[in-house]
Amino acid sequence: MSAKIPAIVSNRVSDEAKRMTDVVAKFVEEDCVPADPVLEAQVGEGDARWESHPPIVEELKAKARKLGLWNMFLPKGYYAESPGWTNLEYGIMAEWLGRSRVASEACNCAAPDTGNMEVLAKYGNAAQKEKWLKPLMDGKIRSAFLMTEPGVASSDATNIELDIKREGNEYVLNGQKWWSSGAGDPRCQIYIVMGKTDPSNRDPYRQQSVVLVPANTPGIKINRMLRVYGYDDAPHGHGHLTFTNVRVPVSNMVLGEGRGFEIIQGRLGPGRIHHAMRSIGASEVALDWMLMRVNDESKKPFGKLLREHGVILEWIAKSRMEIDAARLVVLNAAIKMDEQGPKGALKEIAQAKVLIPQTALTVIDRAIQSFGGAGVCQDTPLANMWAGIRTLRLADGPDEVHLQQMGRNENKRGREATERIKRQQARTAELMKRHGAQTAQPGTRIRHSKM
Amino acid sequence: MSAKIPAIVSNRVSDEAKRMTDVVAKFVEEDCVPADPVLEAQVGEGDARWESHPPIVEELKAKARKLGLWNMFLPKGYYAESPGWTNLEYGIMAEWLGRSRVASEACNCAAPDTGNMEVLAKYGNAAQKEKWLKPLMDGKIRSAFLMTEPGVASSDATNIELDIKREGNEYVLNGQKWWSSGAGDPRCQIYIVMGKTDPSNRDPYRQQSVVLVPANTPGIKINRMLRVYGYDDAPHGHGHLTFTNVRVPVSNMVLGEGRGFEIIQGRLGPGRIHHAMRSIGASEVALDWMLMRVNDESKKPFGKLLREHGVILEWIAKSRMEIDAARLVVLNAAIKMDEQGPKGALKEIAQAKVLIPQTALTVIDRAIQSFGGAGVCQDTPLANMWAGIRTLRLADGPDEVHLQQMGRNENKRGREATERIKRQQARTAELMKRHGAQTAQPGTRIRHSKM
Amino acid sequence: MSAKIPAIVSNRVSDEAKRMTDVVAKFVEEDCVPADPVLEAQVGEGDARWESHPPIVEELKAKARKLGLWNMFLPKGYYAESPGWTNLEYGIMAEWLGRSRVASEACNCAAPDTGNMEVLAKYGNAAQKEKWLKPLMDGKIRSAFLMTEPGVASSDATNIELDIKREGNEYVLNGQKWWSSGAGDPRCQIYIVMGKTDPSNRDPYRQQSVVLVPANTPGIKINRMLRVYGYDDAPHGHGHLTFTNVRVPVSNMVLGEGRGFEIIQGRLGPGRIHHAMRSIGASEVALDWMLMRVNDESKKPFGKLLREHGVILEWIAKSRMEIDAARLVVLNAAIKMDEQGPKGALKEIAQAKVLIPQTALTVIDRAIQSFGGAGVCQDTPLANMWAGIRTLRLADGPDEVHLQQMGRNENKRGREATERIKRQQARTAELMKRHGAQTAQPGTRIRHSKM
Amino acid sequence: MSAKIPAIVSNRVSDEAKRMTDVVAKFVEEDCVPADPVLEAQVGEGDARWESHPPIVEELKAKARKLGLWNMFLPKGYYAESPGWTNLEYGIMAEWLGRSRVASEACNCAAPDTGNMEVLAKYGNAAQKEKWLKPLMDGKIRSAFLMTEPGVASSDATNIELDIKREGNEYVLNGQKWWSSGAGDPRCQIYIVMGKTDPSNRDPYRQQSVVLVPANTPGIKINRMLRVYGYDDAPHGHGHLTFTNVRVPVSNMVLGEGRGFEIIQGRLGPGRIHHAMRSIGASEVALDWMLMRVNDESKKPFGKLLREHGVILEWIAKSRMEIDAARLVVLNAAIKMDEQGPKGALKEIAQAKVLIPQTALTVIDRAIQSFGGAGVCQDTPLANMWAGIRTLRLADGPDEVHLQQMGRNENKRGREATERIKRQQARTAELMKRHGAQTAQPGTRIRHSKM
Ligand SMILES: Cc1cc2nc3c(=O)[nH]c(=O)nc-3n(C[C@H](O)[C@H](O)[C@H](O)COP(=O)(O)OP(=O)(O)OC[C@H]3O[C@@H](n4cnc5c(N)ncnc54)[C@H](O)[C@@H]3O)c2cc1C
Ligand SMILES: Cc1cc2nc3c(=O)[nH]c(=O)nc-3n(C[C@H](O)[C@H](O)[C@H](O)COP(=O)(O)OP(=O)(O)OC[C@H]3O[C@@H](n4cnc5c(N)ncnc54)[C@H](O)[C@@H]3O)c2cc1C
Ligand SMILES: Cc1cc2nc3c(=O)[nH]c(=O)nc-3n(C[C@H](O)[C@H](O)[C@H](O)COP(=O)(O)OP(=O)(O)OC[C@H]3O[C@@H](n4cnc5c(N)ncnc54)[C@H](O)[C@@H]3O)c2cc1C
Ligand SMILES: Cc1cc2nc3c(=O)[nH]c(=O)nc-3n(C[C@H](O)[C@H](O)[C@H](O)COP(=O)(O)OP(=O)(O)OC[C@H]3O[C@@H](n4cnc5c(N)ncnc54)[C@H](O)[C@@H]3O)c2cc1C
Structure with missing residues (x-):
């Protein structure tokens, strides 16, 4: 509230x-x-x-x-x-x-409708909006975003291989996609597909394009749905699809050939905030459930309520503390985004992206543990939550990729930091001289006495 | 090898x-x-x-x-x-x-046949052995061990409530059990059931008895099977059962009324070693899969093989190091058990019980992460392994219970440690005197100059 | 900036x-x-x-x-x-x-002048202010706050034992104090001393009083100064003092007998924010030094700059991320305090108190490690910083005490959380009925086929 | 015992x-x-x-x-x-x-006498042994090992720069050394010095030599002693020395020019085991002190002995468990070294080198925390211990260097692991065929119904 x-x-x-x-x-x-x-x-x-x-x-x-x-x-x-x-x-x-x-x-x-609606709102033309954005915003249909492929390391989008070839007034798509979230839902009618129109372009960020592909286009096959730690997340689920000579009119291209990278980058900021805030909500639920368990009068291992076993209150305190800190991190990113747009908030968003899932997983895992056997099964929402949030450490850019990027950015301050410290050290030397002071170092008189 | x-x-x-x-x-x-x-x-x-x-x-x-x-x-x-x-x-x-x-x-x-066979071998009488142990050892049938109940904190076995009443030549069982592993298997023919024959006995460790109950005894209902993070572990699975006026002949009592605690305690040592060693095997598999991924020539995020991204080699090194250390802990416990029996090896077994699952979970989680999306789905054994081993942190006695117990035991050395240190301090005082030495403490001359 | x-x-x-x-x-x-x-x-x-x-x-x-x-x-x-x-x-x-x-x-x-000035400003009478607060605010003298004692667990202030007895127009103080920060400084002229005027008062929070004691009062002896990981923090330092029949006029009592607890509680909020924010400043310095080292052209282990060794950029990224998150936690507490006073911000202050030192220690330790041998010695400010901040995990209330308190407070939501979840479950049951839906549980049909 | x-x-x-x-x-x-x-x-x-x-x-x-x-x-x-x-x-x-x-x-x-004696015993000639090894083994003199230099990243020994030039029958040494442990002791009479005799040798592992330099040789200056977190470790200490035209007879060369690398590598194995085992001893002391504190009847925060505050027993249990595991790791390395020499035990020694200091630091830090203020000062051995062991994470090869090396070695199994898994997958395919089985994947029938 x-x-x-x-x-x-x-x-x-x-x-x-x-x-x-x-x-x-x-x-x-x-x-x-x-x-x-x-x-x-x-x-x-x-x-x-x-x-x-x-x-x-x-x-x-x-x-x-x-x-x-x-x-x-x-x-x-x-x-x-x-x-x-x-x-x-x-x-x-x-x-x-x-x-x-x-x-x-x-x-x-x-998700992924939110991100997809943003793409259409931001980059779609009038016809595309009319046809797809409108029913999406009305909640009439659902959509999927198809970027990741099984054959390549997709955390680096330049690796994407799905082939998009123009033939006359059509684009012909061939390739595989997986982790197409939402593709299982019978109401999922439109796929936003990333692929390569110009794989030999020298600029690796101009090879990709984004094309709108109706789900019922001939040539698309859902091979199977992927499980997440045993959960199938039906009905929306995560599809593994094959595209074999899938044809769409050229008017289904978004923004223009070679602009795929631009589009997917614009897509990511807000979604990360949403996922992060929802994860915080999930953490709060986990904490509530844990509070229920540790105060349950019918569950008294070794003669005491769980809350009376010393370590449990510490779990609760840490969970509260970590959730509260995590929330601030996301809200700060949201504000930065409000003020400077996703680009200006890059650092803050990345920090939220990396920190929040880890916090949430820790909190939820504690709650699971406090339930004993009940925690890992279908009787609480906890195990399912945990599995869902675990994927956030690798979806939308794995932690390691974000950390590398953040490290590189922060390291740009290296020269400036070095120079500042050097300047300060020079100033210290001056001050020492002026004050006639000398750093006392132990043992400076050793040799004299020894020799 | x-x-x-x-x-x-x-x-x-x-x-x-x-x-x-x-x-x-x-x-x-x-x-x-x-x-x-x-x-x-x-x-x-x-x-x-x-x-x-x-x-x-x-x-x-x-x-x-x-x-x-x-x-x-x-x-x-x-x-x-x-x-x-x-x-x-x-x-x-x-x-x-x-x-x-x-x-x-x-x-x-x-498991749980191994533990059950041990119980029968150790505590069963000739008829019980002939009827149940023999086919178990022949692999003809399977078995389940029914202790945990949904209504109480079962990590403390004195809480168990299933009611066992003698009526003439029969025992009548009423109550609920869950996490009855193996109960799903059509070949599971015998349940080893713990319950209370004497709930008002002053000695809380003499209230329980263990009874053999054929799976097809009328009155037993499998309400459902429990999932573990989305996995159902079929066919053996984990059952949630109700016993309603389930009747067995008095000859199905193991060892005698009131001896249930004794029986389940004898059951636990070896099983913990087995689980721990199997978890180490699973960790090795996870490391192998990770090695496969990070050397996969087709997976090059950001232009480099995964093994060339700095952090990955550290994951591999740590995994190797942690697995190797974990193995030593279990083998040490096994040797202690060989030499002094499960009781003599209590400390070592508890250490293995707590440490190994944590190590294995860390290693497997790293492997999952290295696979990106593939790691959490059905395409590797990793996610399923992780879920299975996660339960070892709470099954067979949750970590917290073992840690409390271990802490209490170690703390028994408190008086002895205190006395030793005090003795050493007294001896220091003597030595100081004899040597005419005095501890140099900073600032001891402050007052004189200030006042 | x-x-x-x-x-x-x-x-x-x-x-x-x-x-x-x-x-x-x-x-x-x-x-x-x-x-x-x-x-x-x-x-x-x-x-x-x-x-x-x-x-x-x-x-x-x-x-x-x-x-x-x-x-x-x-x-x-x-x-x-x-x-x-x-x-x-x-x-x-x-x-x-x-x-x-x-x-x-x-x-x-x-510190501790800031807290002491607050005490005097808030609770001192006009004469006390004139005599002590004025010169303190002018930076003419310094002060110490004497609560902790070597003989008792001082993280619980009710344990304090220093005896304060009224004799005529004087109070007579007897006892020991240690960790009297600032007592080493020759300019430290006033001690704010907590002791017991009424040790047998039934209300354990009314036994204590706070008395102003000039540093040069006869009967006070500085036995020695305490080291912190080898550092003496001279000249202010941390004193270990004995009070033997130390006499001060009754007018030196602050606020009145029995109000000591009230006074020290009012003292704590802002100081914790200050310490926390300063620790964040220290962390930034550590990160700057680390940036200097990892970009130092003359330090190339194994042919690469340190920043090119994979793991280092991750240290930098994590440090940036953790510092930024920590700062938000403290600033949030400061704002809450601005709006609702220290009492209203209890939770937020405690969170900052516990979280920030841990973050700072982690960041500084990474910086130390990146310097190799240089990191632990007198050539960087890092080792000294680390030692200073390490004490914040136990001074002003050890982490464990805060966590226990926070856990207890959070756990007060236990009943409300339980009732809410129960209400939701009841509502689910209604909805199920209305929709004619039934939870699909695996294995519900097992028995029928088996028997 | x-x-x-x-x-x-x-x-x-x-x-x-x-x-x-x-x-x-x-x-x-x-x-x-x-x-x-x-x-x-x-x-x-x-x-x-x-x-x-x-x-x-x-x-x-x-x-x-x-x-x-x-x-x-x-x-x-x-x-x-x-x-x-x-x-x-x-x-x-x-x-x-x-x-x-x-x-x-x-x-x-x-240390460092032990390693130095090993060097002399293994690589010294008869005269060198007579002159230096004998008095060392008799405990008459002490020694230092001078490798690390302030100007370069010394964790990579190929960076060492101290210049050793032959002039006639003498070697002339010029350069700086620091972290020369033991150099403060007045009994320290011999330095084992590593430097470069052939800096332009193409083989970077043949440029170095080791020379014996008497401590009182003219031209050696101890500039100062280095502190470790505020401790000076006197009298042995850690020296920062300058060598200016320091001359020793050519007979002081050990083994021969260009063989320095060989010598220092032979030196390292046993020393790491010794340090590791001593650290375990220190951890045991820390645990004993913690046991003393938590059972101290005069220290009752919040009305309970420390051992009765829930979290403390867990600290004790974990400390016991981690020390016991650490010991096994070192002893395993020792045995491997007994059986196959330091080279054969490379992996095991590196694991001990990295794992043990971390364990010891954790255990000692818990003990410090349990003492409150007393833990960080001179009244227990704990803070000093912690500082000493902290340096083991970077001396003798920083953790990161060992982890990189271990990671690279383990990763050599990459191809073999990959091939094995691939072979197993091929065999699965065969078995599937033979059994007429097919992997059940969710959602395989989706398209049919949707289109
Ligand atoms: C539940 C779920 C839903 C998803 N939904 C969608 C969706 O709707 N649409 C869609 O297109 N995709 C979706 N994805 C896919 C997801 O975005 C990708 O899995 C993710 O981007 C990683 O790509 P990858 O799986 O190909 O892993 P890879 O790129 O092969 O990476 C594997 C691992 O390598 C490591 N690594 C990679 N780069 C580096 C580096 N620079 N430094 C160090 N380590 C590195 C990381 O540990 C990483 O996890 C979803 C995934 C999941 C699990
Ligand atoms: C996959 C799986 C298979 C299983 N197989 C079997 C089986 O075949 N037969 C069988 O009988 N049982 C089985 N179990 C049940 C298992 O042994 C119990 O779940 C376990 O003993 C814990 O009991 P509980 O679930 O009632 O949790 P509780 O006893 O209610 O404990 C819940 C939590 O409370 C906390 N806690 C408890 N005591 C303390 C303490 N002293 N201090 C601090 N914290 C404490 C712990 O975090 C614990 O996890 C299985 C469980 C799983 C998950
Ligand atoms: C550098 C420094 C400066 C200081 N400056 C001052 C000063 O100026 N004036 C002053 O009066 N004091 C000062 N102190 C003292 C400081 O406030 C106390 O050390 C602190 O309050 C802890 O009290 P104690 O040392 O008596 O430890 P104890 O109260 O004996 O506690 C010892 C340990 O027991 C554990 N513990 C305690 N309670 C619980 C619990 N409920 N649950 C679980 N574990 C628990 C904690 O681990 C704690 O660290 C300073 C201390 C330091 C180190
Ligand atoms: C108390 C103490 C006693 C000592 N005694 C002696 C002695 O008696 N004789 C002697 O010769 N030396 C001694 N040393 C020195 C010690 O061996 C060196 O400090 C150590 O080898 C590291 O070298 P360095 O300090 O030059 O750090 P650097 O080589 O500059 O390394 C700095 C940091 O860089 C990082 N790093 C380095 N390589 C890598 C990599 N490949 N990947 C990732 N990160 C990396 C690490 O974090 C490392 O800590 C002692 C040191 C201490 C602290």
């Missing part, structure tokens, strides 16, 4: 946003969280899991829309339909969405 | 055991590891997963038996049919078994 | 404070940091270390005063002479002070 | 060595530990610290010699005067030596 907004940002959050945060919080806690197991139940079993559209989702979407909770992610001023929240404000709401599996979709704020 | 046996224990391993280790290693690497995906394929889908008995398992069992790889776990001298390996020797073999999912069962060395 | 103020708080910092931050930064970088080794040189050797008053300090004080950098710590509105900065604003300045050893004293913002 | 020798190695330790371990243990506990503060007192203050030879040391040496505790480090069969212990056996004794500061010197087993 708005009352929990940290002091440090409170004055930047409009009253309207605070009010809306309370609405989101109430909706999530009272409608979405209870609906999560219903969703899972409605997804069904076996093959049906990939054909189902759980009715509970539409019920929640209707309610969310009525409450004004719709497309909140669309940044202020960015698009006519934007509800007008800043990244900070939406970030605060996103934390609440992160407490429930279904909540983001219920408010039409679920 | 035997060549990898650490120097420190090599001289304690008989030539015969070394030879056999090579046989195990070859069997695991050439027959079992390749069979793991076949097993998974034969388990099938949906409800069938709980009715299947994968033919590949029997094929491997036949081969193992022919190779002399059968019941190796049964400690030397302990039982007529024991192949005669020491805990150390079997530990070394168990590391190899841990490299494959199917290998332990193929050699009739899989 | 003001340009580095994090986005998240930038709008709360007045232009005047920004301007002043630049002044502080310049003063610290150009005057104080170069003066640090001069200070150390002027402190001298042997006994002289406790009698010296380095001239460089007065030189810097004069300059600071001229620049308007004086008593910046005194919170806004709190005292007539306060320069009027908020805790946030002073916090930002304090980070700069933390880059130099001498800077805080140069600006009359050094 | 011998009773604490881990089960895993017990059978490799001769009865005589066990008996001797008891003698060492008794000598250390009863004579050396109490003498440590006496030593410190006798070292004195100021300049005197570098001129003193504490009488207590000679007293202990006499006693040690009488007990047969002399030069135990000299490996079996290695040298006529060797007492004949294996590396394992001496390792076990060295743990005891590590409990006291003075013990190693008392038994003539102190």
